[in-house]
Amino acid sequence: DSDPNPMRNAFSKYASYLNDLVLFLSVLVNEKRERVVKASRDVTMNSKKVIFQVHRISKNNKEEVLEKAEKDLAAVVDQYISRLVKELQGTDFWKLRRAYSPGVQEYVEAATLCNFCKTGALLNLDQINASLRPLSDPSVEPLQINVLDYLLGLADLTGELMRLAIGRISDGELEFAQKICSFVREIHRELMLIAPKMDDASDMKTKMDVMLQSVMKIENACFSVHVRGSEYIPFLGSEDTNFSLLGVPEIE
Amino acid sequence: DSDPNPMRNAFSKYASYLNDLVLFLSVLVNEKRERVVKASRDVTMNSKKVIFQVHRISKNNKEEVLEKAEKDLAAVVDQYISRLVKELQGTDFWKLRRAYSPGVQEYVEAATLCNFCKTGALLNLDQINASLRPLSDPSVEPLQINVLDYLLGLADLTGELMRLAIGRISDGELEFAQKICSFVREIHRELMLIAPKMDDASDMKTKMDVMLQSVMKIENACFSVHVRGSEYIPFLGSEDTNFSLLGVPEIE
Amino acid sequence: RSLEKQFQEFRHQLDDSGSLRERIRSVAADIESAARVMHSSLLLIHQSRSIPEVFKKAKALIGVLIELYGKLAEIMGERPGQYYRYHGDWRSETQTVVSLLAFMHWLETESLLLHAEAEEKLGLKSLEFGLDIEDYLVGICFMSNDLPRYVVNQVTAGNYDCPRKVLKFLTDVHAAFRMLNLRNDFLRKKFDGMKYDLRRVEEVHYDVKIRGLTMKGNSTEKQGNGGRS
Amino acid sequence: RSLEKQFQEFRHQLDDSGSLRERIRSVAADIESAARVMHSSLLLIHQSRSIPEVFKKAKALIGVLIELYGKLAEIMGERPGQYYRYHGDWRSETQTVVSLLAFMHWLETESLLLHAEAEEKLGLKSLEFGLDIEDYLVGICFMSNDLPRYVVNQVTAGNYDCPRKVLKFLTDVHAAFRMLNLRNDFLRKKFDGMKYDLRRVEEVHYDVKIRGLTMKGNSTEKQGNGGRS
Amino acid sequence: RSLEKQFQEFRHQLDDSGSLRERIRSVAADIESAARVMHSSLLLIHQSRSIPEVFKKAKALIGVLIELYGKLAEIMGERPGQYYRYHGDWRSETQTVVSLLAFMHWLETESLLLHAEAEEKLGLKSLEFGLDIEDYLVGICFMSNDLPRYVVNQVTAGNYDCPRKVLKFLTDVHAAFRMLNLRNDFLRKKFDGMKYDLRRVEEVHYDVKIRGLTMKGNSTEKQGNGGRS
Amino acid sequence: RSLEKQFQEFRHQLDDSGSLRERIRSVAADIESAARVMHSSLLLIHQSRSIPEVFKKAKALIGVLIELYGKLAEIMGERPGQYYRYHGDWRSETQTVVSLLAFMHWLETESLLLHAEAEEKLGLKSLEFGLDIEDYLVGICFMSNDLPRYVVNQVTAGNYDCPRKVLKFLTDVHAAFRMLNLRNDFLRKKFDGMKYDLRRVEEVHYDVKIRGLTMKGNSTEKQGNGGRS
Amino acid sequence: RSLEKQFQEFRHQLDDSGSLRERIRSVAADIESAARVMHSSLLLIHQSRSIPEVFKKAKALIGVLIELYGKLAEIMGERPGQYYRYHGDWRSETQTVVSLLAFMHWLETESLLLHAEAEEKLGLKSLEFGLDIEDYLVGICFMSNDLPRYVVNQVTAGNYDCPRKVLKFLTDVHAAFRMLNLRNDFLRKKFDGMKYDLRRVEEVHYDVKIRGLTMKGNSTEKQGNGGRS
Amino acid sequence: RSLEKQFQEFRHQLDDSGSLRERIRSVAADIESAARVMHSSLLLIHQSRSIPEVFKKAKALIGVLIELYGKLAEIMGERPGQYYRYHGDWRSETQTVVSLLAFMHWLETESLLLHAEAEEKLGLKSLEFGLDIEDYLVGICFMSNDLPRYVVNQVTAGNYDCPRKVLKFLTDVHAAFRMLNLRNDFLRKKFDGMKYDLRRVEEVHYDVKIRGLTMKGNSTEKQGNGGRS
Numbered sequence A, B: 001d002s003d004p005n006p007m008r009n010a011f012s013k014y015a016s017y018l019n020d021l022v023l024f025l026s027v028l029v030n031e032k033r034e035r036v037v038k039a040s041r042d043v044t045m046n047s048k049k050v051i052f053q054v055h056r057i058s059k060n061n062k063e064e065v066l067e068k069a070e071k072d073l074a075a076v077v078d079q080y081i082s083r084l085v086k087e088l089q090g091t092d093f094w095k096l097r098r099a100y101s102p103g104v105q106e107y108v109e110a111a112t113l114c115n116f117c118k119t120g121a122l123l124n125l126d127q128i129n130a131s132l133r134p135l136s137d138p139s140v141e142p143l144q145i146n147v148l149d150y151l152l153g154l155a156d157l158t159g160e161l162m163r164l165a166i167g168r169i170s171d172g173e174l175e176f177a178q179k180i181c182s183f184v185r186e187i188h189r190e191l192m193l194i195a196p197k198m199d200d201a202s203d204m205k206t207k208m209d210v211m212l213q214s215v216m217k218i219e220n221a222c223f224s225v226h227v228r229g230s231e232y233i234p235f236l237g238s239e240d241t242n243f244s245l246l247g248v249p250e251i252e
Numbered sequence C, D, E, F, G, H: 001r002s003l004e005k006q007f008q009e010f011r012h013q014l015d016d017s018g019s020l021r022e023r024i025r026s027v028a029a030d031i032e033s034a035a036r037v038m039h040s041s042l043l044l045i046h047q048s049r050s051i052p053e054v055f056k057k058a059k060a061l062i063g064v065l066i067e068l069y070g071k072l073a074e075i076m077g078e079r080p081g082q083y084y085r086y087h088g089d090w091r092s093e094t095q096t097v098v099s100l101l102a103f104m105h106w107l108e109t110e111s112l113l114l115h116a117e118a119e120e121k122l123g124l125k126s127l128e129f130g131l132d133i134e135d136y137l138v139g140i141c142f143m144s145n146d147l148p149r150y151v152v153n154q155v156t157a158g159n160y161d162c163p164r165k166v167l168k169f170l171t172d173v174h175a176a177f178r179m180l181n182l183r184n185d186f187l188r189k190k191f192d193g194m195k196y197d198l199r200r201v202e203e204v205h206y207d208v209k210i211r212g213l214t215m216k217g218n219s220t221e222k223q224g225n226g227g228r229s
Ligand SMILES: [Mn+2]
Pocket: A109, A156, A159, A160
């Protein structure tokens, strides 16, 4: 097919131009996309491990468990987020967002969960982003988690907090559970106002429904502990001072 | 929690037993599963590339294109299937089937497609498995593709053959298209009898529906070439002998 | 032609494995049915019948189960290396069986039925056909789901010491599970549910404790099986 | 409290990007509307009106489009680096625009509108706001979809040389696309459809050729625009 | 022609069975409506109204139901052997009716409404048009679903003996059901749900028992129907 | 030509009703947004803030809503007789608004917000533009869905008399709804859901009652309940 | 009590509008049935029966339709201003009716049935109850969907001039529709489909033209209705 | 006790009808399998094998089917009046069988297989166990779905007269179906699909006719059509 017609020539010129651009797209971006997806998957898996570690918390091992979780979290940043950052460096964050968003969300979930357990407060987006800044080569734009991924991560956080609260109640840590309850309620109220404004509003809507379920699960658990505890309040404190409500340790 | 009760001890013994068994499961198998999934994904992607290469076929480049395709196919075996085989060696093929099945199916699709284009015949399962045997360490059981994956791959092959047939008709290669048509019809008829017997019969049922669509697409294309060609059969051959039906080359 | 010949052969192979599956399913249905009857008889425990009475029928059924698993093992013996091809056909039945055995074991010994013990009870000694570990673990979770109901009914029947024992047992089992590195799958979900069982048992324990019933209970109604109140 | 403050800030940011999106969508709707009118006037080509007549209105609309893309570029200029955040909101409109421009270009020059030419026609010179390559390629596929209809109507109107030209053009475009390494996505699907366009044009070419109409046609009905038959 | 003749005949037959179905559906709608009103009046039991008061309206509606089932039987009498062809059109209504009758029966007699009794109450004596067993069983399951709510509200109203009675009843019914080999269908699913009812009633019984309310309750608030607390 | 003339006229009419719809949707979006903020501030009731505190913001928003419904009424006034043509565009927003107003009304008066009262609160006095009855009823169902959560949190905050009051209210509303012959549609489905709310409130009431908390509660604990015990 | 009074009133209103809807639906079903028979008899046109023969039955049914629409108008007359509340219940039937009338009109006059003409044919002169414009337009789209089949069968029967006429007609209708700014709804989707009809008719026209059949056809088989070939 | 006695009796009845169903399903599976083999051999018709060759295997299978339906009839004979209770278990198999028989019948006789003929072919003469009319009709619709493919492949094989014949046949069948008042169910949906088959056959007929192939075909090409031109 070596016919020397100008249009085909133009197109093969065009095709070599594609070697700069389209192949840039399909090789560089497609393969970059693949690599980013893989890196994101690793971030997800290892963030999940951190979350799992936090759920190992119990009344007596709090410091120890959280210390380990924080160490693991730091490892996620050092090993996996940094790889993601390296892959993303110099490319358009928004163009590849779908490829890395799941990992980032899961990391947000893990980081905010650890922080809440330690400080009882919400880890801000600015704080997270500040902690990521050192990872990037200073010459290029650093990876900054965007508001959307942060909020989507927070939405999932409430599910983990619910699991945590149920566990804490079983462990007799009522105050901790109540603290979680207020915190989750507050996040729910704030996100309710924000949800419809997000770019992916319909995803967020389903997350909001799940979140309300989580809030109510915590409230119901607090309720049943409360009514059970209320029943004998007059007698408590006199007879049986060290009988903590619904705590396991008294067995034996 | 260092209480010295026998049950808990039993359980921690049990838990250390899990270091042999469950952690074997969760580390060895889960991580093995992960690795097998990844290897399978690579097999899929590179088999798809082979298929794509075959679709570059045209009237005048057949040998060249198929040679390249076969080389690529051999590379899939050498580089990716062999990795899969290495991962699977010594483990239960059926246990991890879900993890590697997609890759194997796609490889079957690519291998049978190449073979059909070259020889016009169906590459048998035995032939494929024979070609894989050298990859394995002779001491362990070699990877042998099972009937189910082979048949699922064949089912998808018919879709690729349909695309091929449409392309060949555009290129004036009617006979080739008709050959494809008979071949696909035959596969459809044979699979129709086998489909309900398969382990994953419901998956196969949807594939059968798609396959019938493919068969009919080829038949319809052959039909319209035929009626168009029939119209002037009396005049053809006399005037314009080298006017091949619906072939591109005559332009210019 | 070779194409037809190949497909003919496939047809035979698949017919073959189809009829194998049929045989497996038939055995699995028998296992299911035996487990159902066994479950039925164990349910009497909630009506505070005495353990020996409750166990009589159940124990007889273990013999049936051994036989049925023997059949399965035999069938699978015909197809070496294909255990996991057909495993899905008797999974959930086996999980139920494990849960029942583990519950009986607890009633008798107040300890957890270990994996090896479960295999032994079912006559599965051969390496070829064992009890899948995940099935065992799911079975334990199922057993846990039945404990709150058991505790509630025992307390109703006056057996006030029961919650303490079950709570201790369940706490230990729960702790043991937490040592495992569970994937995000069916087993993990079942295990997550165990927390609710634990909580419910704790609540009952609390109810009993706060009323000072534990002391009384232990002396007077040791067996807790005085018939229905 | 910092929590509330943070969320308040988010609310502002999202309101902000929401109103930005609103502005983008409004421009995109205008692009869509201009493209629709342009398409409408180009449709007259199927009724064999003369090219200059058909193009008059269409060309005027290119000016409108330049302006609208200018607006988009301006809006995106306010948000450096967020092109791909909002890109989805004007994608499909741009693909349609490309298909129309490429069709006009072919009618005038019988050659393919190149990516750079398309950008130029739309006044997109800045690096910040260019024509996404995939959008360009999808646009070319859309154009291809219209060619069979064009060829059929031209032949009906007596322009017998048209199929040959279109066939040559489409064959080249198709070959060029095959050089690309397309992912298995929307673009790939659109490209796969091009084969059917090619086949249909070939059929028409065949119909014309077999009847020896090509020779006649060229001399007598050069323009092929003698009004409706 | 024979083809036309055949379709003409089909037309008659289809029209025929169409109008039959229409008549059946109209009766079924009336049954549904009567059952709805009956249910509505039975709901007052949850507000601890006295049984006679609650039953007055409900009993009147049984008369209506008898009449409606009479109509159905008459219609089906026109088509011997086709009971099961049309049966689906009044199934779910009948299941609801059975559940209401069985609930009333329990309130009056503290025993299970038997199948034969249900048929009798509905005036179905003929062999041709009986109460399908599966419908009867589903109806019993539906009744079971209402019992936990009933027990909760009775206890709230001070009727502390109610849980014990209901528990005994439900345990017996549940045990009886377990004797059946149910297919894996709707009825099986409904029956599987019954264990949650049983569990809930057990919990309420537990709540009452552990607080020693059973003793008090029996003496002072025997009927437990002193209006809303 | 008459064809063209007709379509020109259609064009005007469609553009007209299109821009009308645009205006309606813009107002509806504002209603949605106001309702959302209102809902968010009412959620503080679950954290046991005092009613006046919770209501401050919400009450201000009612003024906004009145204004927005005024706008809607004005727009519809331009199209007499077409209320139901556009009604779908603000339906679901109105249902939410009704549910919020009814919840506030109950908190203040412990009675149901009547249809006429709702219209009045929203400044809808004109006959032309009223509150559709089905929208009102769906709104009431939505309110009912929020009550179980409210009751649970009130009890946790020590307000033990709340379940009794809510139960009475919900029982009455539920009974009133049962009088209606609802079609098999959205409203019917929503109403069918109400029975689960009722059941949940009954359970909470039961939990409180069985523990004898109702007596204690009233006298000793008034915390967190500004104007209400 | 005011609550009860309110719901009693609601009950009346809902029952009222329920029975109204029933009446409407019954008329709509009759319209559907008449349209079905009419369609059936028009189908004979595809078998090349003569127009008068085909129209005889169809025309008689127009009388039936006038009567039925009269009934609808009467019913809606009882509820001024609620046309659009119930409009959905006869929409799709009306669209079918319009498509049939427009097809007949084209067969007789080779021109488009105008909206006013359609209203007149159906006896809808009153302002209160007219033919909704969108329904009219959807009906025209439906008619367009039948034209390709008509053209194919006419050509098969030897009526070679038919494609030219239909093409001209459909081109005009299509162009007229393009003037409208359609919302992204059902009508828009239907209209988008019209281009495939146009394309198909163009193809048939092309087939006839390229074979020089147009000339022959016109002289010998003017009517093209000489029975089946 | 009467409760237990009742459930014991139920158990027998349910086991009974369960094993009956098992037997029916086993026969139905055999029918499905025979029909599948039959279908597969009939598919050779698309490869233009001669009818006798194609029919050889298929006809043998009719014998198998007769036997299987005999078994079904026998089983149902044990349960007079319960035909429609179990009918669902062999419905879809029977529909497939009818479609195959009707296709064969058309190939042999170019006429529709009547209901009575279908019954006869399957050896169903007894009144007790006939071929349900709706199943027969669905089967005919299924056959219709296969005709376009058949026609396309026949023309490709040079049998140019085939479209005309099939079109005539399908037009008649379609017209006959239109006489029926079908409910809005499965059959109606299947019948609605028949018009697409009709349309496709018309198109094929058109393609053949417009090229004047019908004349040629009949005289010159008889290849691949054993007994039919
Ligand atoms: Mn999570």
